[in-house]
Amino acid sequence: MTALGLLLDASVVLLLVALATRLLLTRHLFEAIVLFVSYGLTLSLAWVRLGAPNIALAEAALGAGVTGALFLNTYQRLAERIGDGAKSPLLEDDGSQDPPSWFKGLLGGGVILLGLGAGWALIGAGRRPAFLPHEIAARLPETGVQNPVTGVLLNFRGYDTLLEIAVLVAAMAGVWSLDRGSRRFGRARGEPDEDPVLHALTRFAVPVTVVTAVYLTWVGSTEPGGAFQAGSLLAGAGVLLTVAGILPPPTAASRPVRAMVAGGMAGFVLAGIAVLPLTGQFLHYPEGWAYPMILGIEALLTVSIAVVLVELFVDVPAVPEPDPALESIDPSGDPLGRALRGGEDS
Amino acid sequence: MNPVDLYMLAGIAITLIALYAALTRAHLFWKVLAINLMGTGIFLILLAAPSRRTPEIADPLPQAMVLTGIVVAVAATALALGIALRVIARSDLPFLPDGDEDDPDSPGSTGEASR
Numbered sequence: 446m447t448a449l450g451l452l453l454d455a456s457v458v459l460l461l462v463a464l465a466t467r468l469l470l471t472r473h474l475f476e477a478i479v480l481f482v483s484y485g486l487t488l489s490l491a492w493v494r495l496g497a498p499n500i501a502l503a504e505a506a507l508g509a510g511v512t513g514a515l516f517l518n519t520y521q522r523l524a525e526r527i528g529d530g531a532k533s534p535l536l537e538d539d540g541s542q543d544p545p546s547w548f549k550g551l552l553g554g555g556v557i558l559l560g561l562g563a564g565w566a567l568i569g570a571g572r573r574p575a576f577l578p579h580e581i582a583a584r585l586p587e588t589g590v591q592n593p594v595t596g597v598l599l600n601f602r603g604y605d606t607l608l609e610i611a612v613l614v615a616a617m618a619g620v621w622s623l624d625r626g627s628r629r630f631g632r633a634r635g636e637p638d639e640d641p642v643l644h645a646l647t648r649f650a651v652p653v654t655v656v657t658a659v660y661l662t663w664v665g666s667t668e669p670g671g672a673f674q675a676g677s678l679l680a681g682a683g684v685l686l687t688v689a690g691i692l693p694p695p696t697a698a699s700r701p702v703r704a705m706v707a708g709g710m711a712g713f714v715l716a717g718i719a720v721l722p723l724t725g726q727f728l729h730y731p732e733g734w735a736y737p738m739i740l741g742i743e744a745l746l747t748v749s750i751a752v753v754l755v756e757l758f759v760d761v762p763a764v765p766e767p768d769p770a771l772e773s774i775d776p777s778g779d780p781l782g783r784a785l786r787g788g789e790d791s
Numbered sequence: 792m793n794p795v796d797l798y799m800l801a802g803i804a805i806t807l808i809a810l811y812a813a814l815t816r817a818h819l820f821w822k823v824l825a826i827n828l829m830g831t832g833i834f835l836i837l838l839a840a841p842s843r844r845t846p847e848i849a850d851p852l853p854q855a856m857v858l859t860g861i862v863v864a865v866a867a868t869a870l871a872l873g874i875a876l877r878v879i880a881r882s883d884l885p886f887l888p889d890g891d892e893d894d895p896d897s898p899g900s901t902g903e904a905s906r
Contacts, residue, residue, distance in 0.1 A: 458801040465805045465828050469812035474820055481824060488831055495798055495838050496849045500857050500870050507865050514828065515869055516820075519876070534818075535885050542886045560807045567799055567840055577842060578850040593851035594858065602855060609859045616866035623873040654896035673858050750862065757869035759867040 454494055460487050472537045478516045485509025498669040499594045506677035511754050514684050516757065551604065590666035590734025599739045603728040610710045610746065613753045617706060620760050621697035638688075647689045649662070654682040662747045666736065672743040676750025683755035694759040695752060702752055707753070709749025713742055795839050802835025819875040823868060830864045869895045 451627050464487060468480035485508035492501035513728050520536065525535045543549075581593055581601070588596035598606050658675040665671030687690035695702045716738055717728040806829050813825035834857045841850040879885055 451794055456796055462804050462808070465832075466808055469808060469816070469821065469825055469828065477821065477824060481827075484828070484831075488835075489799060491801075491835065492838070495795070495842065497854050497857070499854055500834075500838070500861070503858055503861050507861050508831065512865055512868055514867075515872060519820075519872055523879075535879065538816070538818040538821065538885075540817075543815055544817070552811060552814055556811045558808045561904060562801055563803045563807075564800055567803070567836070568796060570826055573829050575844045575850065577852060578841075578848045581851055582848060593849075595856045597851045597855040598858065605855075605859060609863060612863050613866050616870045619870045623870075623877055650900045664849075673862055677862075692888045749903075754865065760873075 450494075452770055457491050457494060459485060461491060469508075470537050472540065474520055474538070478513065478520055481516060482513035482717070485513065487571055499592075499671065499674065502669065503672040503677050506674065506681055507754075510681050511677065511684065511758065514681075587735075589730065589739055592665060592667055592669065592671065594669075595665050595671045595743075598673075599742060600730065600735060603717070603747060606746075607710070607713050607728070610713060610749060613750065614710055616754055617753050617760075620757055625666050643689050647685050649692065651682045651685060654678050654685075658682070658747065658751075662743055666739065666744060672746035672750060675747045677754065679747065679751035680754035680758075683751060684758050687755065687759060695756055696760055697756050702756060705752045706749050706756070709745045712745040723786055793843065795842050798835055799839035799843070802832045802837075802839060804832070805829075805835065806832030816896065817886050819887065820872075823871045823875060824839060826871070827864060827868050834860055 453488075461484065464480050464484040468477045468484060471477050471480070485504060488508060489501040489504040492498070492504055523535050527535065581597065585591065585596050588600040590600070591594050661670035661675040661678065662672060663670075665675070680788055681696070683692065687694050696702060697706075715754075720730055720738075721727060759777040809825045809828035809832060813822050813829065816822060816825065835851045836861075837857055841853050874887065878887065882888060
């Protein structure tokens with residue numbers, strides 16, 4: 446490792462810790478969100494330095510991109526409701542609800558002790574030779590792909606990836622049921638966005654993103670890339686299209702959206718079952734069929750992941766409508782909801 | 792010190808700073824941010840620790856785990872934000888209500904009286 450490389454590593458590490466500390470301690474929500482996006486991009490640099498380009502791609506698109514967009518969208522909705530210049534604990538936390546300082550002191554001490562213990566344990570331990578990476582490398586030809594990460598994700602640990610898609614579908618169902626499917630996002634029909642910068646950016650960025658995503662899916666079997674990275678990129682393009690008002694917001698209430706999301710999981714499960722008579726094991730691909738099956742599953746997953754992520758962006762971040770069922774129990778509840786309705790009537 | 796150790800120590804530091812913030816910030820959005828950052832700290836440890844053991848070969852298993860973790864973290868963050876917004880819609884405040892809504896100063900209350 447060169448001195449220049451060490452300098453870069455040290456800068457990235459210091460920047461990461463400083464950004465994390467600052468964004469967690471600041472009292473302004475907007476500042477925290479901007480720092481969060483910077484943190485995500487710095488973290489993707491760290492993944493590159495750690496020799497994990499597969500993760501760096503996903504981190505830049507998801508950790509910084511989609512999550513940052515989620516927070517920014519939430520912020521924007523709340524700021525619009527509060528009005529210009531008004532102070533609100535929603536966006537500026539004065540810390541008045543925080544626990545007392547004796548609790549913070551005690552917790553701080555405990556956390557420092559925990560850190561010293563973890564550092565001592567992790568630096569001291571872990572010198573045993575590992576056999577698993579060599580085992581994976583030796584048996585990689587059996588997976589039908591040359592990218593070891595794709596081999597692990599879709600062959601050795603196919604179960605994990607299947608269950609991950611199930612988690613995504615569950616999260617989508619959860620978010621949607623919080624909303625009860627009412628429309629939350631997007632411009633009213635017939636109200637095109639006139640922002641020339643946004644439109645120019647969309648026209649330039651979306652085609653490039655889509656081509657890159659298709660390439661990443663295709664190349665994922667040999668080079669860094671695959672369904673997760675491509676799905677994240679496509680989701681970014683979808684968010685851009687939705688924000689620009691070009692694409693109708695893909696809420697989970699619509700059947701095509703549900704079909705596309707369920708399709709990824711259904712295809713994965715069906716592929717797992719289809720190989721049962723041939724190999725006798727769920728998701729155990731028959732010899733010679735691994736590569737086409739993985740490619741097909743990855744293509745389905747790319748679409749599923751992209752649609753779920755855009756749906757999470759569209760259906761979550763807005764102030765939920767007041768719930769008449771809850772309001773009838775407690776008429777004093779939901780002042781924000783009432784204020785919103787008052788604002789729409791006038 | 793090996794550069795990989797630096798990333799591992801940063802992972803420990805970030806995880807613990809985020810744990811502290813998640814427990815001391817009452818504001819729900821910072822709790823969501825802190826839990827998300829805790830995850831990234833764990834990811835750093837997960838990836839850096841094995842490459843100390845086998846520096847000559849990148850271990851694809853933790854990479855696959857972290858990749859899965861990032862996607863799940865986004866989904867969990869979206870769900871957490873949605874729940875936080877429900878809380879805001881009910882109380883107009885980004886804080887978890889204390890157990891007893893009639894007496895906000897009683898932290899230990901179980902809130903049985905209010906239902």
